[in-house]
Amino acid sequence: MTFAINIGMALFIGPLVAGIVRKMVRARVHSRQGPPIIQPFYDLFKLLGKEDLESSPSLLLRYAPLVAFAAILAAALLTPMGLRPPLGGYGDMIVFAYLITIAAVAVMMAGLICASPYSMVGASRELMMHLVVEPVLIICLVTATIKSGSLLMWDMAGWNYVNGLSISMVVAGIALFLALQAQVGKLPFDIPEAETEIMGGPFIELSGPKLALFQWAFFARQIVYASVLAAIFIPWGIKFIFPWNVAAHLLKIIVLIVLVGLIDVVNPRLKINQAMKYFFGVIAVALIAMVLALLGL
Amino acid sequence: MSGLDVITAALIFLVVGAVITALIARYRTVCGYVASVIVLIVSIWIAMVAWQALTRGPIHSVYVIPFLNIFLPFTVDGLGAIFLLITSLVATCATLFSVQYMSRYPRYNLASYYPLLLLFFACVIGEVSTHNMLLFLVFWEVMALTSWGLIIFEKHDPEVRRAGWIYFVAIHAATACILVAIIILYLQTPTKSFELSQMRQVMANWLVVSPGLAHITLGLLALGFATKAGILPFGFWLPHAHPAAPSPFSAVLSGLMVKMGVHGLLVTFVMLLPLSSASTVGGIVIALLGTISIFVATLTALQQRDSKRLLAFHTIGQMGYIWLGLGTGLALLRISPALATVALIAGLFHMINHAAFKSLLFLNAGAALYRTGTRDMDKAGGLIRIMPVTAITAIIASLSIAGIPGFNGFASKWLIFASSIMAGIKLPLFVFLAIIAIFISAVTLASFMKFLGMLFLGKLHVGPEVEHREVPLTMTVSQVLTAIPCVLFGVLPILVMKYLYTAVSSTLPAGFSPTFASLFGRSLLNATVSLPGSSTPTGIWGPLVILIAFAGCLALAYLISRMGGAKTREVPMWLCGEEHSFEEVRYPVHSFLLPFNRFFASLYPAHFDTDVSSSGHSDETVNTKVRQ
């Protein structure tokens, strides 16, 4: 059943939350009606049926979206979403971080194989963003490891719940929230896609089902990243009885994603070097959290 | 295995082989096949020996050279067995790869290639199978000379000659350090013996009476082995020497020779040095040096445009990971035996994996060089369209070195990260080293995305004279052979870890390490690290289950993608509606990470990357050259 919950959260709550953000946050701030909440599903299904245009036919390109999708789903199976993650007994946080990396690699692969100048620029930006954003996640999770003495994400969450929040965990949570914006590819950090600069970057040559899978994977990615932050650094509610623990988790991630959506609408896109500078600052915050944890705070 | 001593037999066989190949060097291909067969036989032979040593305990033997009455004492212990196994893999594949590859050099006499190669393998085998330091030194020096001869194979190229001299000087400085240290130790042994066990007693004595002398000796040895292993700041020779050698030997250099430094380090700090505070200090220093290498070399690698030079810098970086693992282990020996064992296993595991994927990468780069004639990644690209086997093995190797789950690099890096993070709870420094290592692991990925993206993926982009076909069979076979461990050890890491545990625990004092089951669990599917005193496992990596789940998700993704029944149609690339030739819109290699590199530019030691023509920032220089 946990399988069903985690997969369902990633596959269906992801687009739904995105739809909520589009209608309730983005359209509201834009003073317009906005699309229906289930518009992301309409888009996905429409894309799945659309023609698949290939400018550089390649087996790898054909599988890159599948790999990204599968990697995110596999990562979702390792992520605590209100309950002990279904595959929690088979992978720890290092495995999780690398699975997420696979998804990023698939995006870059897609960009590199297309070999269009836009997709190359997009892939290179994706790579650079990944290089500065991923360390934040790692350092925050290491902070939790230092506190809890375990590399398993469920144990970290449980430890935090039992022992209450500490300063280091709060600081790490803040750092992770600052990075969340880029992890889910929202403004001001949607630099790799940058529609008005490089026309979608790695995805410029993709269409139909390929694009649909990437988009779906990104909807799921929002849930996965928000879940890590919600479950480990905001451990409230994880010891509720089923289904209240799942409901509490859902509430937390919706709040997080709505916050991310709010920041998204009130910011312009930064340039890659500005974003890197920013994330070195965030990494510094995360490192402070880790030092605090090492000092036992 | 009775009668003639097993190791001596292999050595003699190789030496005889060297003579034969020297004689028939004119028949280029035949000579190559003969060398391959000899190496294959010896490889199988020493692999069997190593297997026996691992399963039944160390093999001791003494060979007396007839008439001269010289005693050659050989000992194959668990540690040596691991190195013998690596040797058998790398030697076979590199020699087989050479058969066709050497046709690139029609002007050179192969008498200066195969015989030296076989002698080199003999030295490696000899060196890891002895506890006699004199014998060790002899093999060490012959190995240095033969490898030097192989590096300067392309004698007529001034670049290569220069690289050769740098190597020659560096490696002999290393030898000098080791020689001095061993002579000091030798003079102190009561019976004037070169035996390791005797020297260990001297060391134990020194630690009590004159720790200064002990530390100087240890320092000299560490310096020598660090230089050999390519650890920064002593490994400056490596990015010059590795690209200069013929590709198969580059694979041997990176896959095998630098590992001799690791072997020496382990001999020094585990076998020579008794358990003491010196090992903690030594471990911290080793881990620090390793992390420096990881950081500097990998970031420098990002700038490279020459494929083999890029790989050479990564060799330094990956050696850094090995040293980080081993250093963590050594530092924790006195603090947490369980974690120390895990860390040592992690370092050795990464060494094995590195031997596999780095040899493979050099073979891939060699294959690309063989086919396209250039090492400049700007001048060739999209080779997957003409060389699918090479490209796919290159993808496997790249994913392995980048540490993608399911490949061997991940399993060992996972162990290194887990052990150094956990070590950090006891010694906080190690957390920072772990963070840097994890960060650089992503940089490694970046670098190999570039390598793959530019050289193998994308649109075909080669010179007009290039034949559009795969490299010959011997080359593809050797690449596939080397790719097998990359995948196998990635899926079933626990099998390797079991034998590594044997090797490590047999080297450490008896009863020092906790049992294998208590450390890693009993399951064959899961690598579970459990530390004593914790009720739940500390870290888990269950490759099979995760991979099956991943495959399930992949199948789901496939179903979803077919759900709409979308048709596929081929279209031209979208370039905003104007016509462009592919050449003008091709995104060059050095552009790929330019903003990131500029960001880190201040961190590079500027003089480190002396070869301007192949670095990213040197375009002005290139332009002036063109204009002149």
Added chain:
Amino acid sequence: MNAQQLGDSVKQQFGDKVVELSALGPNQLCLTITPDSLVSVAEYLNKDLGCRFVINSGTDRRRQRGKFLITHFFAHDEEKIYITLHTEVGEDQPEVDSITPSVPAANWSERETRDMVGVVPVGHPDPRRLVVADDWPEDVFPLRWDVPHDLKPPPAEGVAMPLLDPPEGASVVPIGPYFPVLEEPEYFRVFVEGEEVVGADYRGFYNHRGIEKLGSSALTYNQVPFIAERICGICGFVHSCSYCQAVERAAGIEVPPRGEYIRTIMLELERIHSHLLWLGIAGHIIGFDTILMQVWRMREPLMWLCERISGNRKTYGMNLVGGVRRDIEPEIHDDVRRVLTDIERQWQELYNAIPGDTTLMARLQGTGILPTEVARARGAVGPTARGSGLPIDVRVDHPYAAYDRLDVKKRVYDGCDNLARTLVRLDETLDSINIIRQALREMPEGEIMAQIDEEIPAGQQAVGSVEAPRGEVFHWVLTGPENRPERWRVRAPTYANLQSVPPMLQGDALADVPIDIGSIDPCFACTDRMEVVDVSSGQVRVYTQDELLNKKY
């Protein structure tokens, strides 16, 4: 100094070289010089007197005089004078010395004259073709009188304009012709190394509509304002206004004062509209869609207001030669004030919020640097020039309509970057609101349209210029027989500003390229006015998807 005195000083300098000299009122000087002295006179005007080069024009006068008339226009902004520099070249040797080496701003227009009339600028540093299509025949010059306005030469294969190659180590990133933030087809060939732009080349003029040709061959004086208004979809009124002013000056028609005030009000409404629109697009370019949505929401009441005044949201259709067609009735005044107050309040709020918005400033500040000297040399106008510290504003320098009676400020910033250009526009919007209020207060009663009883005689010429939201719009009319201009020359502001874009891009990040281009508020439709593809007989064909797919590109 008035026009006559300026003319005298030129005459003094060059003596016999000046064939003819006439001052059309105090603000327009008309010189005819010998072809051999063109470069030295141009240099004298540009360097010694500090006149700004505006445009050049070629007229085929072979029917009347057997010669081509080449005209260079200069503006002396401090003295409020437009200088028209005529040169005649014979039809047997249609060549004229290029002034581009000494006056770089003439680069494009000389190439355009060569393409259109066939008079070759000798010594031009960049002799590539500029405005005609790649496959246009080499020997057909569309603006010659004997070329019909609906000529369609057969398409040719495999011809392409030679474009610059990227420097060693750099690669091309095409920005355009079809690019999400360039709403119109223009091709910037950007050379990048990593994310850094190391150079650029430009190919434009994909969308020539033959407007100048139509104006001088198919339409009548009172039909032209409507096609002039369609030169640009955003700032159409400035074009029709500028054209009408040129004709009125040429024919000596006095526009009634109320008509002038109404023109002024419409021009300022259009400026507010255009600046609002620009800010929205600029926001969209840097990914700040909220600005786009909110600013365009603020724009909506303004368009409603324009619809109420003129009968249409845009392309008001208000201008005719001699005045305007519709009055602004007193009952609309309150609506105008209400809308303006509303916009002013929100605009002020936005203005106050922007300096503190670090992410927004990070994108605008220090990007797209256009140094003052480069802006001057390349002939930049409007907010682009004023953002680079050049105090040029036609409303003050060459007053027209009712601006001489109104309180107009020049807004100059010397930041030279995208931020400076943004601030110029932000300030000007508030200024425009005040100008409209003042105009509504002071508007006299009376007629709105002059009574024109006589036909306009042929051979008169005059300049009409208007400060469009993007800069100076310049029209020149040479009246002809048959109730239509013999030659009608249009210079839109983007034509001048676009030449400043490549130096702006140099050294910026690839991510800055769209906003750099956007910061001049480019209007490519204005720039690409001319080509002989007739709008009236252009075939319309509806393609099915299959047909489109099977078409070979």
Added chain:
Amino acid sequence: MITSKLREAILCLRPGRVTLKYPFEPHDPEGDFRGYPELDADKCIGCGGCATVCPARAIMIQDIDQNTRRIVRFLERCIYCGRCADVCPEDAITMTKRFELSTDQGREDMVAECEVFMATCQRCGQCYKPPSALDKIMEPGFRDDKLKRGGDDSPYEPI
């Protein structure tokens, strides 16, 4: 930074939702809107003034015979400037508020024709009173859309 963002947010949130669900919620244009120009054939005297001033040359006058004049309006070319309504001496043309004029029926759907009985008209052009000298009828009596191709001695053939 934060105060700026807050100010922007307030600016954004104050007006509420302003867009309409347009096709379902029709939006009427303002009073003097210039929409579809409607021609009242009963009032039309066939003077041809509208064709003369039309900037888009969307109105074509054809004399079919001595007694009949056909007025063809190609509304796909119409720019809704209202000049025809301005100059019409009989106010036969009115600018309506209709603006939803797109069609999927092809261009024929955008052509409006009417025939006017001209009795014994001399086609002197006098019944049209041009508002200014610039709007006079260029070719009294007859006009269609054939334009001279660069004059009589032009080397180019008509297409």
